Amino acid sequence: MRSALFILTAWCAALAACKQEQPQNPAAESVLRLQAWAHAGREAERRVIERQVRAFNRQPLTADIELTLLPEGEYNAQVQAAALADGLPDLLEFDGPFVYNYVWQGHLLPLEDYVSQELRENLLPSIIAQGTYRGRLWSLGQYDSGLALFGHRSMLERIAARIPAGPDTAWTADEFAEVLRRLARQDADGQVLDLKLNYRGEWYTYAFAPVLWSAGAGLIDRPGCRSATGTLNGPAAIAALQRVQAWIGRRGCVDPNVDDYAFVGRRVALSWVGHWEYARYAEACGDDLLLIPLPDFGTGTVTGQGSWNWGLTRRCRDPRAAMRFLEYLLADEQVLEMTRANHAVPATRSAVARSALHREGGALHLYVRQLAEGWARPRPQTPAYPVMTSVFQQAFDDLRHGADVSSVLDRAAAEIDRDIRDNQGYLPQARAEP
Amino acid sequence: MKPVNRRRPRLRGEGVTAALFAAPALAGLLLFVAVPFGLALGLSLTNLRMGSPLQTRFVGWQQYARVLADPTFQRAMLNNALFAAVVVPVQTTLALLLALAVNQRLRGMVVFRALFFMPVVFPMALVALVWELIYAPGPNGPLNALLGLVTFGGVAPQDFLHDRLLALPAIMLMSIWQGVGFQMVVLLAGLQSIPNELYEAAATERAGRWSQFRHVTLPQLRNPLVFTALVTTVLAFRVFDQVQIMTRGGPLDATTTIMFEAVQAVFERQQVAQAAAMTVVFFFLVLMVTLVQRAAVRQEREVA
Numbered sequence: 001m002r003s004a005l006f007i008l009t010a011w012c013a014a015l016a017a018c019k020q021e022q023p024q025n026p027a028a029e030s031v032l033r034l035q036a037w038a039h040a041g042r043e044a045e046r047r048v049i050e051r052q053v054r055a056f057n058r059q060p061l062t063a064d065i066e067l068t069l070l071p072e073g074e075y076n077a078q079v080q081a082a083a084l085a086d087g088l089p090d091l092l093e094f095d096g097p098f099v100y101n102y103v104w105q106g107h108l109l110p111l112e113d114y115v116s117q118e119l120r121e122n123l124l125p126s127i128i129a130q131g132t133y134r135g136r137l138w139s140l141g142q143y144d145s146g147l148a149l150f151g152h153r154s155m156l157e158r159i160a161a162r163i164p165a166g167p168d169t170a171w172t173a174d175e176f177a178e179v180l181r182r183l184a185r186q187d188a189d190g191q192v193l194d195l196k197l198n199y200r201g202e203w204y205t206y207a208f209a210p211v212l213w214s215a216g217a218g219l220i221d222r223p224g225c226r227s228a229t230g231t232l233n234g235p236a237a238i239a240a241l242q243r244v245q246a247w248i249g250r251r252g253c254v255d256p257n258v259d260d261y262a263f264v265g266r267r268v269a270l271s272w273v274g275h276w277e278y279a280r281y282a283e284a285c286g287d288d289l290l291l292i293p294l295p296d297f298g299t300g301t302v303t304g305q306g307s308w309n310w311g312l313t314r315r316c317r318d319p320r321a322a323m324r325f326l327e328y329l330l331a332d333e334q335v336l337e338m339t340r341a342n343h344a345v346p347a348t349r350s351a352v353a354r355s356a357l358h359r360e361g362g363a364l365h366l367y368v369r370q371l372a373e374g375w376a377r378p379r380p381q382t383p384a385y386p387v388m389t390s391v392f393q394q395a396f397d398d399l400r401h402g403a404d405v406s407s408v409l410d411r412a413a414a415e416i417d418r419d420i421r422d423n424q425g426y427l428p429q430a431r432a433e434p
Numbered sequence: 435m436k437p438v439n440r441r442r443p444r445l446r447g448e449g450v451t452a453a454l455f456a457a458p459a460l461a462g463l464l465l466f467v468a469v470p471f472g473l474a475l476g477l478s479l480t481n482l483r484m485g486s487p488l489q490t491r492f493v494g495w496q497q498y499a500r501v502l503a504d505p506t507f508q509r510a511m512l513n514n515a516l517f518a519a520v521v522v523p524v525q526t527t528l529a530l531l532l533a534l535a536v537n538q539r540l541r542g543m544v545v546f547r548a549l550f551f552m553p554v555v556f557p558m559a560l561v562a563l564v565w566e567l568i569y570a571p572g573p574n575g576p577l578n579a580l581l582g583l584v585t586f587g588g589v590a591p592q593d594f595l596h597d598r599l600l601a602l603p604a605i606m607l608m609s610i611w612q613g614v615g616f617q618m619v620v621l622l623a624g625l626q627s628i629p630n631e632l633y634e635a636a637a638t639e640r641a642g643r644w645s646q647f648r649h650v651t652l653p654q655l656r657n658p659l660v661f662t663a664l665v666t667t668v669l670a671f672r673v674f675d676q677v678q679i680m681t682r683g684g685p686l687d688a689t690t691t692i693m694f695e696a697v698q699a700v701f702e703r704q705q706v707a708q709a710a711a712m713t714v715v716f717f718f719l720v721l722m723v724t725l726v727q728r729a730a731v732r733q734e735r736e737v738a
Contacts (some may be wrong), residue, residue: 052519060687077701080485105485200682255592258570390702402686419703429487 032063034322036090037079039072039308042276044341054336056328063321065091073201074410076386083107090316091262093324095125095202096130096306097141097277097379097389104426105384109312110136119330122348126305126371130378134428143344144328146275146367146374147207147304151290155192155269159183163290166366167375170293173243185252185268191255193247194262194271197400204396205379207242207272207305207391213377215240215297219392220416223384226425227417232392233409240297241396242405249402268319274304275367280339282363293375305376307344345371383426468633470719478711485705497711507712509687511719517691518723525610526663529617530655532622534620538626541580547622558675562635564681565608569594595681599672601688605676613669617662624658625651660731667727671720692716 016351030154038052046069053067068077068089077250088107097108101431102108120128124144131139156163159182164170171179183192194199196203205219212218217237231237248254255262263271264284271277272294282289293301310329328334335351338344339358345367346352359363370376380388395412401404420426478497482490498500502509536547568576571593578591597637627653634648652659674693677683682697683690692712700709 074701082706083485101485104487106487256571258566345582387703389510390698397682397684398686401598423483423488433546 005047008197009140016160032318032321033066034091034092034316034318035068035323036065036093036291037068037070037073037082038093039095040069041072045338045392048338048341051335052329056325057430061321061324063318063324065172068073078115078399081108086315088313089312090318091310091322092313093308093310094139095383096139096141096278096309096387099131099309099311100133100381101383101386102135102311103138104257104429106429107313108138109316109319110138111140111312111323112137114197114319117142118328119321119348122350123330124345124347124352124371124376125366125374126376127347129205130306131309131311139252139311140326140330141307141309141347143307143342143347144305144371145206146345146364146370148294148366148370149270149282149292150263150273150277150295151292152266152269152285153288153290155183155186155266156290158186164293167293167301167303167370169372171295173240173297173360176295177243178255178345179272180247187269189267190253191267192253192269194255194257194268194273196245196249196257196271197248198260199255201393202389204393206274207377208396209379210294210302210304210377211238211244211300211394213299214294214299216299218380219388220382220384222380225384226361226420228388228413230413232413232416233406236298236407238406239397241330241409242296245402245405246397257373263329275343275345275364276365278357278414287413288402289363291364293366301375303309303370303376304379305371306378325429362378384416384420384423386415391415391419443674474710474713477707478714480707482710484700484706486489486704493707497707498715501708501711501715506683506687506690506696510683510690510692511715513580513602513689514671514673514686514691515622516602516721516729517609517673518627518667520603520606521613521670522666524606525614525666526617526659528610529614529621529662530659532614533620533621533625536620536634536649539551547619550618553612554615554619554653556585559647559679561608561612562676565604565611565676568608569604569680596685598685598688601681601685605673605680605689609670609673609676609682611721613666617666621655621658624655663731664724664727668724671716671723 010092024174038049043047049069050067053065057064072095076094079094079098080090080104083105092102092107092374111131119251119266123140126144127141128137128227129139130144131137151163153163156179159179161182162171163189166413180192184190196207197393209219212232215236217234217240218231220226239384257268262268263281265271269335270292271281291375294303297302310326310352312319316322329338330348332348332351332354335346339346339351339355339429343357343364345358345364352358352368358368361366365412379385391412398408479492479494480490481493481496534551536543536550536733571578572590572593573579573582574593577594581589582591592600594600611643630649630735632654633646636650641649672693673691674697675690677689679696681689683694694714696709696712696716699705699712
């Protein structure tokens with residue numbers, strides 16, 4: 001029964017794929033059709049990228065883009081499978097921190113020869129930082145992400161909490177704990193914080209690695225990225241994650257948020273989440289919505305960064321034409337159209353200046369400050385990242401359920417180190433040109 | 435026509451025909467079961483990682499040593515065993531009771547049969563999502579609300595899928611609910627093929643309802659029961675979808691299974707060789723359980 005269903009689904013999917021592959025302009029035979037894979041994203045984002053590809057293809061150029069959207073749930077697995085079958089497209093979009101692994105595997109072309117000085121200077125430093133590995137630039141994003149706390153202003157004013165004006169005056173972890181305690185006293189069920197525990201996968205690493213960094217610890221020793229032992233399971237990491245564990249525990253103050261409605265339904269006062277929730281939250285809260293930096297666990301607030309990036313694969317048949325598409329995507333109009341749809345931070349300074357939400361005084365200006373002033377940190381720039389994030393996700397899931405933080409982190413660090421040993425330190429590989 | 439000795443040629447012809455008829459199935463078996471298993475066996479002795487530019491090396495039994503020493507994998511094996519030990523008897527018994535119930539010749543029984551069978555038709559992914567909502571924590575979660583109602587608030591609201599003791603039973607409960615309809619239909623077919631004369635004969639010998647069930651129904655149902663128990667065992671060992679969707683093996687490995695760990699290894703961490711070793715271990719476990727089961731309860735020859 002189930003296999004019949006599976007075959008039917010596969011067949012429908014194949015039909016749908018065939019339909020998509022119909023060339024839009026069969027007359028133009030001399031035009032090179034560059035394959036581009038991107039993540040499907042939310043509907044608003046999807047519509048924008050599809051429209052932008054159509055608009056790009058209307059220009060009389062020597063190459064067109066043929067876009068294929070893939071669901072992001074198992075995106076890396078799909079890329080790995082395609083690489084194995086030698087079926088990677090010309091242009092590939094991927095989640096930022098995976099770039100280092102793809103470079104190590106030899107799938108990407110360095111971009112610096114194709115990026116104009118003008119564009120390079122216009123990009124936010126965080127975009128360059130994310131895409132740079134071993135001294136070369138490998139990827140570019142149309143937007144960067146923002147991670148902070150959303151708050152209900154009225155609830156925070158009721159307990160007379162100090163509201164940090166910027167990252168330099170972020171709540172200390174003790175102050176944050178006090179805010180939570182006072183909020184809980186005003187709250188019917190005592191659950192006042194939303195950590196998006198309903199999310200899965202990369203969220204744990206994206207959202208809670210900043211806790212480690214802020215505490216002076218991390219996922220791995222930087223910048224060498226040789227060993228997690230001592231960094232991931234050091235005393236600073238243990239203390240910081242014990243705090244987070246205490247918020248979540250039985251007598252804690254975190255809403256499990258199964259229905260993803262905790263903040264919008266005013267069940268909690270604070271929501272630890274990224275830019276993608278802005279539209280929904282702003283609609284529900286209006287002027288009551290606040291954006292607050294993450295608490296400082298010892299060495300100043302630190303937040304996450306990085307989002308989906310574009311790169312050129314080694315199979316790219318015309319890197320210059322592909323780069324023209326990326327430049328087109330990075331023009332102000334295109335960047336702004338996308339960030340209006342997903343509320344991420346525009347990747348270029350000129351687009352930020354034209355975005356009412358993001359420029360000085362805008363509701364999301366904090367994100368720009370975090371990225372531009374160095375409060376945000378890219379996830380570890382190492383080919384070990386895919387395994388590292390999988391191990392950390394498991395570890396966070398364990399400590400979320402009350403496991404002993406120290407032994408969970410010991411095990412995670414050992415597992416990451418074993419993977420690095422298994423891969424002979426992930427040293428750069430000399431790879432022949434295809 | 436002259437009658438000749440056609441015995442041998444005809445047999446040979448039959449042999450060819452038989453081989454021809456069996457060929458598609460055998461080819462499929464070879465191509466989709468034997469070859470991949472051989473590959474898995476071979477891969478499990480290497481250090482192959484998907485996409486790695488490093489040379490693949492032969493590492494002998496290292497993957498097996500790692501897998502078997504990994505506490506998470508040990509827990510996965512235990513969970514698989516627990517799951518099968520509870521689900522197989524409970525689900526088979528429940529299926530038998532349901533089959534007996536819907537075997538009554540009453541008006542509208544078709545509706546009940548359809549209702550009990552319906553969960554089997556739904557994809558597991560859908561069922562898992564619905565049950566995730568049913569298990570929602572807090573007093574407003576449907577199951578919590580129901581428990582509170584029937585016990586007059588005697589049971590405090592539980593977070594079923596995030597409780598170390600309740601998570602696996604919760605997965606078992608929804609799996610039984612989803613799978614019981616299939617066994618019910620098999621057993622129902624078995625029930626309906628029992629000749630009525632047997633019951634009439636038993637009745638004339640003044641056998642009561644229980645006695646009839648004990649000495650007519652159960653022996654006649656032997657083959658369908660053995661079949662459903664076997665199939666349920668194999669399906670129980672394969673449990674994956676529910677875990678992937680509802681708990682991702684958590685909390686603290688309380689619901690992880692061998693299949694889930696293998697999928698995690700290969701698709702999250704690209705450790706193909708390690709996942710291959712897990713599936714080989716899995717194969718031998720299922721093989722052992724099946725052999726033991728076959729030895730314990732043989733199907734009678736006529737149907738086998």
